Amino acid sequence: MPRTTTYTVNVTFGDCDPAGIVFFPNFSRWMDSASLAFFMQCGVPPWRGLVKTRGIVGTPLLEIHTKFFKPATYGETIEVHTSIEEWAAKTFRHRHVVRRGNDVLCEGTEVRAFVIRDPANADRIKAIPLPEDIKALCV
Amino acid sequence: MPRTTTYTVNVTFGDCDPAGIVFFPNFSRWMDSASLAFFMQCGVPPWRGLVKTRGIVGTPLLEIHTKFFKPATYGETIEVHTSIEEWAAKTFRHRHVVRRGNDVLCEGTEVRAFVIRDPANADRIKAIPLPEDIKALCV
Amino acid sequence: MPRTTTYTVNVTFGDCDPAGIVFFPNFSRWMDSASLAFFMQCGVPPWRGLVKTRGIVGTPLLEIHTKFFKPATYGETIEVHTSIEEWAAKTFRHRHVVRRGNDVLCEGTEVRAFVIRDPANADRIKAIPLPEDIKALCV
């Protein structure tokens, strides 16, 4: 079973919409936070550290896929359970399961790549092969 | 070909992350805005009107799936092209194509349902059969 | 000295802008969360409870004033220290001090009122005199 980390979110009033439930893009936001927390808990420095030593500016998304089962609202505490379920040559796939107690609220995958600034054009970013040492920290 | 509406977004500084590109959950946020704009351009009242006449509080998400091809940054203008590619008994599926000029930046689907407050518990929401009159306005 | 509560924030990548620092409206967002946390720690139910028993839909802002001293970035943990420094007939004033360890990052006040839906027009909200029982819980 792959390494799994837990990221806790206290849902706030401003996270909710006029229907009184979490506005769904916030779940993507929390999965993104859970992804960074995953790497940091595995011992990977934050991106602003990696940018200096290796030029890595982050792990932008290539694809997301989320299913929503139950809504959440403010005042509730939820948990994002995060793992990496597949490592490919230039990408990896996260699985995030968002729970409130025993209820699964939503579940999603993210395909991401490690990127650097494109040496030919600093305004662009460019995927690099998966850094083996980072992968070694995470499995 | 299904009816398609266009929703324009001017990307702002605050929409972008430390890598200098749009923080991806904002694309979900803009697709959500494009969905509401789609219905309003079809002649459907905003949800806060429908909640009074029919109890409908919105069209929350059951599933999202997005592929990201190119990043965007602040100062750019992008367009979300939105249609409904499938109507089922209780759900419908949006397709959103996000373009900057001729470039497709990302593309995604959303499965949504029309919901009312659950009569048995006002804290809960409940999907209803697709309202035929609303569907008739949108095809 | 007025009652003071502490609200902890783990700053995320998506909270930061292309300069790599927290996009400032997020500090307002966290102060808002700290305000709700203040009331809940004082024993006041969340607004969605109060709306049912008393019609209170929240405590919207009449005025905010914030000074920013130092930036923060992702991966950092910050604390919002919140109190109510003045109670008036229909409004109250929060003070929020945002700290990272011993550093004060920003400091602000918020003037808020308790509001209900306007009985004459459900689309509008209306300030009410400060509920004495709620105040009694908070001092």
Added chain:
Amino acid sequence: MPRTTTYTVNVTFGDCDPAGIVFFPNFSRWMDSASLAFFMQCGVPPWRGLVKTRGIVGTPLLEIHTKFFKPATYGETIEVHTSIEEWAAKTFRHRHVVRRGNDVLCEGTEVRAFVIRDPANADRIKAIPLPEDIKALCV
């Protein structure tokens, strides 16, 4: 009278909170967008251009002060009217008036400085004297 620019916002569902009105930090977000739009309409390049030619990474906030008069909700179009009411040695002060038709919804000031990365520590930012050529474009 100082130069004034207008920035238009279409309020979306996700901008609103469970009370059905704009969550107030979004007004700060829109004022920030209006500030960048002000400079760009005056002929100043976006920050990601200035960072390359002059090292300027943006104009972070030193102080904000906003008064809220009327709420707004989704489906409405509002305008932010932005000017610079004072230029000091190292800072300037924006005034933003947010209108919906003839109604003033809120009004605020922002004190900002132009900053560069601190040459002594790239993780820090540092205010610089107000660039006279940029000021000349804006008055």
